[in-house]
Amino acid sequence: MDAIFSYLVSSTIGLPWLGSLVLVILARANEKTQHWIAFLFSLLSTICAISLISFNGPAAVIFPGGGVFGDISLMADGLGIMLSVIATGIGCISILFSTAYMKGEKQLSRYYSLMLFFIGAMVGLVLSSNLFYTFVFWEITAVCSYALISFYNDDPKAVRGGMKAFIITQLGGVGLLVGSLILYGTLHTLHIPTIMLKLTNIPPGVLSLAGFGFLIAAVAKSAQVPLHTWLPDAMEAPTPISALIHAATMVNAGVYLLARFYPAFYTVPGWKDAIIMIGAITAILSAIMAATAYDLKRVLAYSTISQLAYMVYAVGVGDIFASQFHLLSHALFKALLFLAAGAVIHSIGTRDMRLMGGLGRKMPFVRSMFIIGALGLAGIPFFNGFWSKDAILAAGFSHGPMWAYLIMLITTGITAYYTTRCVWMVFLGEPRTEIHPHPVSPVMKASLFILSIGTLTSWGMGGRLAEFFEHSLPFHHFHPLSIAERFAEVFTFPMTYGTLLVIATGMVVYLYIKRVRGVVHDFRGIIQFAENGLGFDALNAVVSQVTIYTAEALRYTQTGVLNWNIFGMLLGMIAMLGLIEMGGL
Amino acid sequence: MTADFAFKSLLLLPVIAFPFxxxxxxxxxxLSTRNTGTQRNPAKWIALFVMLLLVMPLVIVVKQFTAQGPFSTFIGSIELKMDGVGILMSIVVVLMSLAVVLFSDHYMSxxxxxxxxxxLLVCMTGMVMGMVTSTDLFNLWxxxxxxxxxPYxxxxxxHDRAPALEAGVKYLFQSAAGTMLVLFGIILVFMHTGSLCLGGSCAIEIPKEPALVVAGLLFITGFGVKAALVPMHTWLPDAHSQAPSGVSAILSGVVIEAALIAMIRALDMISPVFxxxxxxxxxxxxxxxxxxxxxALRQTQVKRMLAFSSISHMGYIVLGIGITMSYGLINGAQxxxxxxxxxxxxxxxxxxxxGALMHAYGNSKGDAHAPLEISDLNGVASRFPGLAFALSIGLLSLAGIPPLAGFMSKWQIFVAGFETGNPxxxxxxxxxxxxxxxxxAYYAPLxxxxxxxxxxxxxxxxGRIAFSMNMVFFALGILIIVVGVMPGTWNWLTNPAAQIIQKAFWGG
Amino acid sequence: MTLTFPDLVLIAVMALFGIGLYALLTIRNLIRIIVALQVLVKGVILLIILAGYLTNQIGMAQSMALTVIVADTIVAVLGMALAVQIMRKKKSLDTSDIAELKR
Structure with missing residues (x-):
């Protein structure tokens, strides 16, 4: 049993990596071979990941490492397995979609090998039970994301977006690094379950440094305010990459980290409050930005940020299950939305929503799929987004502060508003320009269809998922509800109807506001500000300009004149003498 | 071959071989130009032979060391001691020289x-090994x-290129001034202790003289010039960017680190006072x-950028050793x-x-020594995919991206910093x-x-990239990945070396 | 206050060292810089002999001094050789003229 398990775990990570290597070697092979090899490997790893589910409860694989690096240990519990199924499954669908989307592109082997490498690393990240290797996989996913965002290297915007994503997530990575280091420095172990058992041995100061370190890492990785600016710029990536990495998997890593370590840090003073605050502020700000953006992919990116904020908020109010349940729903409907958007962009060649309109008549299948995803996103009953978002709001109402709950409630309204706006501008209404879309290929349709089935049905797994979590995560103390109980709970809870009302208002407001141009005109300044990212991009620019300016200024110290070089040497000597003389040292 | 003979030949073989x-x-x-009109130069083959020959005594010495710990040999009346640090530096220098000789086969032809x-390359290899094994302060110097x-x-x-000459001049004069400071420090130590013994091999009383503290500062400054510690670093970017690329590799990878080792050895002697x-x-x-x-952030020439990055990497190395010296934690030095x-x-x-790219561009640019601008890297992957991949591995490893080797060593240094518990x-x-x-921000754009x-x-x-070069790149690239994936396997090498530092400053 | 013999030598050493360093900082001609280095070295050699005298190991000090002289000569010769090459290439020995590699 254990042997089978360790084979399965290893191959869930190993197969995509093997595939990635094969594709590097076959860089000159013909295009079709590359498409299908990539698909084959991702499919195999999906099968492995799904069969991991039958291993109920924490089991572990250990490869001996050494010293300060700890053993490479992989464990499969509810959190890990759910996220690896998402990573491999959506990865597989994205690759299937890519076989049509990337047809005829150059450097395909780079694309696929990085994608497969990413899938393997993502699985490693969620299955690793050694903090050090969690960090290693964390960084590998960041590298893959950077390389894939700047896949179109000749486009300066893509290069800039990739660099920005890389540097900001790395900045967050420092938080994870510091947290892991301080835990290791105190407990001399990196094994996560052992850390959880020894929590009482950790002094409070250390625990809060680690907790806030992890929080910074999560904020950067899951694109929360104020480190969210990289995600909209990451939209220069090919669309299947946006669907896989920047909607369904990598950005969830931050939420995963918070959920995983919730039992360790929830006692840290201020930790939960900080999370709630970040979640609430991010949710509403990014929803506003989504409501004003005109680039189809940027709208989806801001909406991803906003939905991630819901998950973060759920962790803050202490309902890990709701957070993970929403993660699952979001992965499905957002991947669906992105891929459908990709199909649109692929066939008409622009991302600007102002140039679209009335596309529904020309591509009815894509329209239906997009609308299913949009209904999930908006939280309309009986789509998966409704159940999970409602679970979060219910938890927030009963365990969290009221102001945060109200913000989240208003955000659901804005979400409904921008979702309607997006659907309307792209698929409904009158065509704004002459557009002759290319037909959407059957492979694309198939992958959209699979995801739409998921969006319609995934909520049915809620009960099983909760049980699975309860069995395999001993530190989290879950109270699982069966699906019938959840049904009953949702429909007897009065605020559910309040939420639905807000959602309906959001939808209606868009349709109404279209007629009253004057209102839009009055808020023009605010809208302009929101379109420019609410000033966060300017902040980024200031930081990088200051660094560059300092670097340029410092270059004058390199005079190139021999006498100055010798002066530098003596200066060092004198400075050290001075330090000693002043008694400082 | 006995271990003693192996040790002697390790040191003497390069010294004897280089004039030949x-x-x-x-x-x-x-002769060949006069007789046949074509140039024939067997120097590289002899050098390769010597370097390969060196591997054998090195293996024997390493075996002896792992079996029985540090051991000494005498050349004349001079004692040389192979300890953990010596083993580590010898392995690194022989490995790197071998790689550089193989690489230069085509590059320098x-x-x-x-x-x-x-x-000179072979000579330098011997000198590095001699320096790290010397047991006497003056011999060390x-x-x-x-x-x-x-390296000068x-x-x-x-020497027909003005920038290379300029770099050489700056390197030489600044270093010469630095070595004089070192010598001054050594004599101060000699004057106040009457001895030059290193590494606690002879028990001497270290008096609490302020002059010895000054000697310590002189060591830090003087050796610091060679080890490129800020603000004594100003020669490095010039020298490392103008040298032939193989030499840059060995200067950055071995020589500045060796100078740091020399500094630590010298500071060891006066550690009770300083x-x-x-x-x-x-x-x-x-x-x-x-x-x-x-x-490094705003450089436009790749080699100069790499040279500045060496300065920052020296910072990490010095940081770890400093932690061990101040707090006695083994992980820092390790x-x-x-x-x-x-x-x-x-x-x-x-x-x-x-270097290989500069050489390859020699055909099209008409000057094989023209510096490689960062814009020259555009699209290299389409022509040399393997080369581009290997360089990406190297650069990402330098940037400390896991799971590559560079991150693992940084992690260990960071661990030590946190183990101190000092805010x-x-x-x-x-x-x-x-x-x-x-x-x-500067590696990724490349x-x-x-x-x-x-x-x-x-x-x-x-032009094409020669097979011998590709072989070297492949080997080094694989090593970077393997060391990164299995970081624990190098403890046998780094742990004894770190123990030397720990013992020296904290008495074990 | 009376100055003993070692004090006098020490003062001489300091003077030589100081002159050498001052010259290294201010003089811009390469050949003169080599001379300045020599002054520095002479100061150190004097110190070696003084140290030998004070610790009663004059034989060892002498051998050290000889070694330093040899090593230093090599450096001086190399410096001269480079200076000659620089003169040929640049027609100048001024350090501010050989400062193309900067920033």
Whole structure:
């Protein structure tokens, strides 16, 4: 049993990596071979990941490492397995979609090998039970994301977006690094379950440094305010990459980290409050930005940020299950939305929503799929987004502060508003320009269809998922509800109807506001500000300009004149003498 | 072969061989041009032979060391002791020299004075090994000076190029002034203790003289010039960017680290009096890390950028050793020694690949020594996919991206910083980690450029990359990945070396 | 206050060292810089002999001094050789003229 398990775990990570290597070697092979090899490997790893589910409860694989690096240990519990199924499954669908989307592109082997490498690393990240290797996989996913965002290297915007994503997530990575280091420095172990058992041995100061370190890492990785600016710029990536990495998997890593370590840090003073605050502020700000953006992919990116904020908020109010349940729903409907958007962009060649309109008549299948995803996103009953978002709001109402709950409630309204706006501008209404879309290929349709089935049905797994979590995560103390109980709970809870009302208002407001141009005109300044990212991009620019300016200024110290070089040497000597003389040292 | 003989031959073989390499090479060039009109230069083959020959005694010495611990030998009346640090540096220097000799086979062929190049390279290898095993302060200085003289000539190897000459001149004069400071310090120690014994091999009383503290500062400054500690670093970017690429690789990967080892050995002797040495090193390391990174950020020539990155990597190495000196934690020095190994691998790889590209562009640019601008990297991957991949590995490893080797050694240094539990130290480590992120801002654009689809105009007409070069790159690239994936397997090498530092400053 | 013989030598050493360093900082001609280095070295050699005298190991000090002289001569010769090459290439020995590699 254990042997089978360790084979399965290893191959869930190993197969995509093997595939990635094969594709590097076959860089000159013909295009079709590359498409299908990539698909084959991702499919195999999906099968492995799904069969991991039958291993109920924490089991572990250990490869001996050494010293300060700890053993490479992989464990499969509810959190890990759910996220690896998402990573491999959506990865597989994205690759299937890519076989049509990337047809005829150059450097395909780079694309696929990085994608497969990413899938393997993502699985490693969620299955690793050694903090050090969690960090290693964390960084590998960041590298893959950077390389894939700047896949179109000749486009300066893509290069800039990739660099920005890389540097900001790395900045967050420092938080994870510091947290892991301080835990290791105190407990001399990196094994996560052992850390959880020894929590009482950790002094409070250390625990809060680690907790806030992890929080910074999560904020950067899951694109929360104020480190969210990289995600909209990451939209220069090919669309299947946006669907896989920047909607369904990598950005969830931050939420995963918070959920995983919730039992360790929830006692840290201020930790939960900080999370709630970040979640609430991010949710509403990014929803506003989504409501004003005109680039189809940027709208989806801001909406991803906003939905991630819901998950973060759920962790803050202490309902890990709701957070993970929403993660699952979001992965499905957002991947669906992105891929459908990709199909649109692929066939008409622009991302600007102002140039679209009335596309529904020309591509009815894509329209239906997009609308299913949009209904999930908006939280309309009986789509998966409704159940999970409602679970979060219910938890927030009963365990969290009221102001945060109200913000989240208003955000659901804005979400409904921008979702309607997006659907309307792209698929409904009158065509704004002459557009002759290319037909959407059957492979694309198939992958959209699979995801739409998921969006319609995934909520049915809620009960099983909760049980699975309860069995395999001993530190989290879950109270699982069966699906019938959840049904009953949702429909007897009065605020559910309040939420639905807000959602309906959001939808209606868009349709109404279209007629009253004057209102839009009055808020023009605010809208302009929101379109420019609410000033966060300017902040980024200031930081990088200051660094560059300092670097340029410092270059004058390199005079190139021999006498100055010798002066530098003596200066060092004198400075050290001075330090000693002043008694400082 | 006994271990003692192996040890002796390890030190003496390069010293004996280098004049022969030069003379035979010179004679052969003279004769072959006069008789046949074509130049034939066997120098590289002799050098390769010597380097391969060196591997055998090295293996025996390593075996002896792992079985029975440190051991000594006498050449004349001079005692030389092979300890953990000696083993580590010997392995690194022999490995790197071997790689450089193989790489230079094609890179340096038909250069004027090829035999000089190989002779000096082999000589330098011997001198590094002599220096790290010496047990006497003055001998340390002599080996150090001898080790320092060879790079002066190698940096100015292209003596018909003004920039190379300029770099050589700056390197020589600043270093010469530095070695004089070192010597001054050594004599101060000699004057006040009457002895020059290193490493606690002879029990001597160290008086509490302030002059010895001054000697300590002189050591830090003087050796610091060679080890490129800020603000004594100003020669390094010039020298490392103008030297032939193989030499840059070995200067960055081995020589500056060897100078640091010399500094630590010298400080060891006066550690009872000069107790703050570790603190000074930590302060200096912070300067190295930030200045190296910021200055590298806006460079336009790849080799110069890599040279500045060496300054910042020296900062990490010094930081770890400083932590061990101040707090007695073994992980600091162990991480530093690990970083010496990994830095040699990744910086060696990067410099040599850049060299290979310069050489390949020699055809199309008409000047094989023209510096490689960062724009010359555009689209390299389309012509040389393997090369671009290997350089990406090297650069990402330098930037400290896991799971590559460079990250593993940094991690170990950082662990030590956190183990101190001192808030200031933790602050320094966080600062160092943030700087690692900053370094991405100049490594990552290089990688981006290589994978661009629009190549530079020179690329199409660029020459081929020789098989011997590719072999070296492949080996180093694989090593970087393997060391990164199995970081624990190097403890046998780094742990004894770190124990030496720990014992020296904390009495075991 | 009376100055003993070692004090006098020490003062001489300091003077030589100081002059050497001052010259290294201010003088711009390469050949003169080599001379300045020599002054520095002479100071150190004097110190070696003084140290030998004070610790009663004059034989060892002498051998050390000889070694330093040899090593230093090599450096001086190399410096001269480079200076000659620089003169040929640049027609100048001024350090501010050989400062193309900067920033």
């Amino acid at each position: 390499i030069y003379l035979i090479g010179r004679a052969s060039v003279r 038909h250069e004027v004075g090829e035999e000089k190049y190989y002779a 002599v080996w150090f000076e001898a080790m320092a003289i060879t 000539i190698l940096v100015a190897f292209y 107790t703050n040495a570790g603190t000074f090193l930590i302060i200096l390391s912070v300067g190295n890390i930030i200045l190296g990174n910021l200055l 991480g530093s020694f690990f970083h010496i190994v990994t830095h040699a691998l990744m910086k060696g790889l990067s410099f040599m690949i850049v 200031a130290m933790i602050g320094v480590v966080i600062f160092a980690a943030l700087n690692s992120v900053l370094s991405l 990688i981006n450029r290589m994978y661009r689809q629009k190549p530079t105009p020179y690329l199409a007409k660029a």
